[in-house]
Amino acid sequence: MATEEHSEGGLVFHPLDQFIVKPLFGDGPVHWYTVTNATLWMAIAVLAIVGVFVLGTRGRAIVPSKLQSIGEMIYGFIYKMVEDVTGKDGVKYFPYIMTLFLFILFANYLALLPMSYSPTSMIAVTAILGFGVFIAVTILGFVKNGAAFLGLFWMSDAPAILRPIIAVIEVISYFVRPVSHSIRLAGNIMAGHAVIKVFAGFAALTLVSPVAILGITAIYGLEVLVAGIQAYVFTILTCVYLKDALHPAH
Amino acid sequence: MATETNDTVASACVDAGGSALGMPQLCADWIPNQIFWLLVALVAIYFVMSRIALPRIGAVLAERSGTITNDIAAAEELKNKAAEAETAYEKALVDARAEAHKIVAEAKAEIQAELDVELQKADAQIAAKTAESEAAIAEIRAGAVKSVTDVAKATTKELVAAMGGSADAKTITAAVSARMKG
Numbered sequence: 274m275a276t277e278e279h280s281e282g283g284l285v286f287h288p289l290d291q292f293i294v295k296p297l298f299g300d301g302p303v304h305w306y307t308v309t310n311a312t313l314w315m316a317i318a319v320l321a322i323v324g325v326f327v328l329g330t331r332g333r334a335i336v337p338s339k340l341q342s343i344g345e346m347i348y349g350f351i352y353k354m355v356e357d358v359t360g361k362d363g364v365k366y367f368p369y370i371m372t373l374f375l376f377i378l379f380a381n382y383l384a385l386l387p388m389s390y391s392p393t394s395m396i397a398v399t400a401i402l403g404f405g406v407f408i409a410v411t412i413l414g415f416v417k418n419g420a421a422f423l424g425l426f427w428m429s430d431a432p433a434i435l436r437p438i439i440a441v442i443e444v445i446s447y448f449v450r451p452v453s454h455s456i457r458l459a460g461n462i463m464a465g466h467a468v469i470k471v472f473a474g475f476a477a478l479t480l481v482s483p484v485a486i487l488g489i490t491a492i493y494g495l496e497v498l499v500a501g502i503q504a505y506v507f508t509i510l511t512c513v514y515l516k517d518a519l520h521p522a523h
Numbered sequence: 524m525a526t527e528t529n530d531t532v533a534s535a536c537v538d539a540g541g542s543a544l545g546m547p548q549l550c551a552d553w554i555p556n557q558i559f560w561l562l563v564a565l566v567a568i569y570f571v572m573s574r575i576a577l578p579r580i581g582a583v584l585a586e587r588s589g590t591i592t593n594d595i596a597a598a599e600e601l602k603n604k605a606a607e608a609e610t611a612y613e614k615a616l617v618d619a620r621a622e623a624h625k626i627v628a629e630a631k632a633e634i635q636a637e638l639d640v641e642l643q644k645a646d647a648q649i650a651a652k653t654a655e656s657e658a659a660i661a662e663i664r665a666g667a668v669k670s671v672t673d674v675a676k677a678t679t680k681e682l683v684a685a686m687g688g689s690a691d692a693k694t695i696t697a698a699v700s701a702r703m704k705g
Contacts, residue, residue: 293543303553311553315563369569376565392557
C-alpha cells in the first residue's frame, strides 16, 4: 500500500486504514486489555442501547414516548421472530438473541457515522459471534436431544442409498454455517465502508469529484440498508440454528 | 499478547506512515483485544437487557394489552347499555304513540257523542219549531176560513135582506156552511 501512495497522480487510497485498531490513549502496543478505538465504539453502542432500552423505557408509560416505542418495536420484532422461527420453547433464549441483534444493529449503524469505527467489520468480532452461536447451539442440541440430535443429518425420508451421501453433505454444511454466518456480516460491512473510502479517494480529483460524491451518497444509502439487513439476517439465522437444535427432526 | 518484534510504534500490521499493511482484519495482534472487549460489551448488553430492559418492556406490553382488553370490555358494556337505552326509548316512543292514538280516539268519540246529543237537541228544537209554525199556520188558516165564513154569512144575510126576504141566522149559517164545503 505504501508504494501506491505517490502513483496515480497524487491519489491516495487507504480504504482499509479505517479498520486499524489504535490505542485510544498513547501509542503503545495493543494488549488484550488496551482501551482502543474498537473499545470506544463498542462502548458507545452499549451506551446507546442502554439509552434506548433503559432510559427510554424509564417512564413505563402505557402510552409510550417516542424512544420507548422504538424499544417496544424492536422488542416485539425480535420476540415475534424468535417465537415464529423457534416455537414457544425457544422464547426463553430470547434475551440472548436480543443481545446479539442489538449489538450488531447498533454497531452497524454507529459505524455509519463519519470518523467512527466499525467493530462488526472485523472478522475477529463476527467470528466470535458466529462461532459462539454455533458452539452454543450445538451443545444445546446435544443436551436437549442427546444422540437424537444427530438425526439432523440423517434424512429419514430420503431414499436409503442417498442417506449417507446426504448425511455427509449435511455435516459439511453444518460446519460451514459459522464461517458463512460470521464472514457474511464482516464482509458486508467491510466492503461497504471500503467502497465509500475508495470513492472518497476519488473525490480529491476535481474532475470526478461530483461523481465520486454522488457515489458516496449512493453507497451510503445502500449501507444504511445493509446495516439493518445484516443485523436481521444474522439474528434470523441464529433463530434457525436454534430451531434445529431444539427440533432436530426434519 | 504484545508482539516482541515491534518497535515502540503500534504493531507489525501498520507501516511507518500509519497505513495498514494488508487487511487489518487479519492482524493477529489486534484480535485478542477485540475479542476481550466484544465479550465485555456482550455481557454488559446481556445483563442490562435481561435484568432491566426486557422485563420492563414485557411488563409494559402486558399491562398495555391488559388495559386495552379492559377498555374494550368496558366499551362493549357501554355499547350494550346504549343499545338497551335505545330499546327503552323506542318502546317509550311506541307507548306514547299508542297513548296518543287512544287519547285522540277517545276525544273523537266524546266529541261525536256531544255532537250527536247537540244534533238531537237541535233536531228536536227544529221539530218543535216546525210543529209550532204548522199550528200557527193551521190557526191562521182556520182563522181565515172562519173569517171567510163570517163574511159569507154576513154577505148572505145582507143579500137575503136586500132581496126582501128574511131568513134566520141558523138557516143562513147552515146554507153557507153547506156551500163552502161543496
